[in-house]
Amino acid sequence: MQSRRKLRFRLVLSFALFGFGLSVLFAVASLYVRAKVEDQLVVSALQHDIDQAVENKHEHFDQPLQSELISAWLWSDRTIYKAPLAWQNLANGVYDMHDVDQDGRQRHYKLAVARKYGLIAFLTYDVSREELGKRQLVTSLIAVVLLFSLLSLAIGLWLSRKVLKPVSQLATRLRDFRKAGKAEPLAQHFADDEVGELAHALDEYAARLTAMVERDREFNSDVSHELRTPLAVIASTTELLQGSPDLTDKLRERLKRIERASRQATELIEALLLLSRAERRGPTRGETTEVARVAADVIESQRPQVRGKPIEIELAAREPVSVNAPASVLSVALTNLIGNAIKYTLEGTVRVEVGKGRIEVIDTGPGIKPEDAERLFQRGVRGEGAGGSGAGLGLAIVRRLCELYGWEVSMRPRADTNGAIASIVFG
Known part of the structure; x- marks a missing residue:
C-alpha cells in the first residue's frame, strides 16, 4: 500500500x-x-x-x-x-x-x-x-x-x-509511452498525492486528445472517400468524352481543362490527407519522382492562366533531380509556387530552373519586400496585389508539405530586377 x-x-x-x-x-x-x-x-x-x-x-x-x-x-x-x-x-x-x-x-x-x-x-x-x-x-x-x-x-x-522520485517515474512512463506509440493509464501507478493527481489529469487529457485525433482521422477518411468518388467519375467521363470522334477542338480543349482540374483536385486531396495524418509517404513501387517531369506537367496545367498576358513560361532542367515523395505532393507544392508566379506577373517571363538538388521559380512580377518573405508562408497572409481571389493558404500548405518531407522552401526578391524567386531545396 x-x-x-x-x-x-x-x-x-x-x-x-x-x-x-x-x-x-x-x-x-x-x-x-x-x-x-x-x-x-x-x-x-x-x-x-x-x-x-x-x-x-x-x-x-x-x-x-x-x-x-x-x-x-x-x-x-x-x-x-x-x-x-x-x-x-x-x-x-x-x-x-x-x-x-x-x-x-x-x-x-x-x-x-x-x-x-x-x-x-x-x-x-x-x-x-x-x-x-x-x-x-x-x-x-x-x-x-x-x-x-x-x-x-x-x-x-x-x-x-527520495522526494522527487514519483515525478521522475512519471516522466519515465511518459517517455516510454512515446516510444511505444500509445498511451496507457498513469494514475494507477502512483499514490493519491499531487503526482497522482497530475497523472490523473494527464490520463484525462490523453483520452480527450485521442478521441479528437480519432474524430479527425475518421473525418479526413470520410471526406477523402466522398470527394474521390465524384472526382473519379469526372475523370472517367472526360476520358470517355475525349474519345468521341465528333468533338470540336474547342470542346476537346475544355475537356482537357476539366481533366487537369480533376487531377489537381485529387492530388490536393491526397496531399491534405497526408498533412492531416502527419504521414510521410514515398512513391509507389519504390520509384522516385522526377522533379523536372512534374514541373513540366504543372506548367502545362497552368498555361490557361497565361491567356491574355504577355508572359512566357520556360523550364530549364540543368541536371536531373529526383525525390522520394509522391508526384501528387510535389505537384501540389509546384502548382502553388508556379501559379503564384503567373498570377502576380503581368508581363515578362516565369522561369522554372531544376538542378543542384533544388527547384527555383523566377518571375518578373512586382517582387516582395525582404521583411515579408517569411511572413507570406503564414496562414491567411496574401501578397500585395493579390486582388480579391485566394485565402492566403497556398504557401502555408506548401510550407507544411515541405516540412513533412524535410525540404526547405523560401522566397526572396530578385537582386537584378523586379520579381521574386521561390525555391525548394530537397533534403
Missing part, C-alpha cells in the same frame, strides 16, 4: 527534519570544539607555566616562584627609569604590546598600567598561547563548516532523489 501523504507534506517534513538535525549537529559540534579548544588552551598554558616556574626555581633556588604567564612590577616616580622605555610614559589603561624577548623571538602580551599614590604598577599577561588557541579554533571551525557542507550536499541529494 503506497503512502497517501501529500508531496508538499513530505517536502516540508523532510527539509524540517534536515534543518533541525543540521542545527543540532552544528550546535553540538560548536560546543564540543569550544570546550575542547578551551580546555587544551588552559591545560597547555598552565602546564607550560608551571614547568617553567619549577625550572627557574631549580636554577635560582633563593628567588621566589615566578610565573611567565602573568608578571607584575611596581615602581615609584623616582625609580620609573628602571622600567622599559616603551612603558615609562604610558597612562592608565590596558595596551597591546609587541617586542622581542631575550631569545630573539617575537612576543605579544597585554600590559595593564595603573598610576596611583605616587606609585606606578605594571601587569603583563602573555597572550601568545591564546592566539595559538584562536588559530586552532578557526581551523576547527573551517573543518566543521566543510564537513557540514559535504554532509548537507549528501543529505540534500538523498532527500531530493
Whole structure:
C-alpha cells in the first residue's frame, strides 16, 4: 500500500527534519570544539607555566616562584627609569604590546598600567598561547563548516532523489509511452498525492486528445472517400468524352481543362490527407519522382492562366533531380509556387530552373519586400496585389508539405530586377 501523504507534506517534513538535525549537529559540534579548544588552551598554558616556574626555581633556588604567564612590577616616580622605555610614559589603561624577548623571538602580551599614590604598577599577561588557541579554533571551525557542507550536499541529494522520485517515474512512463506509440493509464501507478493527481489529469487529457485525433482521422477518411468518388467519375467521363470522334477542338480543349482540374483536385486531396495524418509517404513501387517531369506537367496545367498576358513560361532542367515523395505532393507544392508566379506577373517571363538538388521559380512580377518573405508562408497572409481571389493558404500548405518531407522552401526578391524567386531545396 503506497503512502497517501501529500508531496508538499513530505517536502516540508523532510527539509524540517534536515534543518533541525543540521542545527543540532552544528550546535553540538560548536560546543564540543569550544570546550575542547578551551580546555587544551588552559591545560597547555598552565602546564607550560608551571614547568617553567619549577625550572627557574631549580636554577635560582633563593628567588621566589615566578610565573611567565602573568608578571607584575611596581615602581615609584623616582625609580620609573628602571622600567622599559616603551612603558615609562604610558597612562592608565590596558595596551597591546609587541617586542622581542631575550631569545630573539617575537612576543605579544597585554600590559595593564595603573598610576596611583605616587606609585606606578605594571601587569603583563602573555597572550601568545591564546592566539595559538584562536588559530586552532578557526581551523576547527573551517573543518566543521566543510564537513557540514559535504554532509548537507549528501543529505540534500538523498532527500531530493527520495522526494522527487514519483515525478521522475512519471516522466519515465511518459517517455516510454512515446516510444511505444500509445498511451496507457498513469494514475494507477502512483499514490493519491499531487503526482497522482497530475497523472490523473494527464490520463484525462490523453483520452480527450485521442478521441479528437480519432474524430479527425475518421473525418479526413470520410471526406477523402466522398470527394474521390465524384472526382473519379469526372475523370472517367472526360476520358470517355475525349474519345468521341465528333468533338470540336474547342470542346476537346475544355475537356482537357476539366481533366487537369480533376487531377489537381485529387492530388490536393491526397496531399491534405497526408498533412492531416502527419504521414510521410514515398512513391509507389519504390520509384522516385522526377522533379523536372512534374514541373513540366504543372506548367502545362497552368498555361490557361497565361491567356491574355504577355508572359512566357520556360523550364530549364540543368541536371536531373529526383525525390522520394509522391508526384501528387510535389505537384501540389509546384502548382502553388508556379501559379503564384503567373498570377502576380503581368508581363515578362516565369522561369522554372531544376538542378543542384533544388527547384527555383523566377518571375518578373512586382517582387516582395525582404521583411515579408517569411511572413507570406503564414496562414491567411496574401501578397500585395493579390486582388480579391485566394485565402492566403497556398504557401502555408506548401510550407507544411515541405516540412513533412524535410525540404526547405523560401522566397526572396530578385537582386537584378523586379520579381521574386521561390525555391525548394530537397533534403
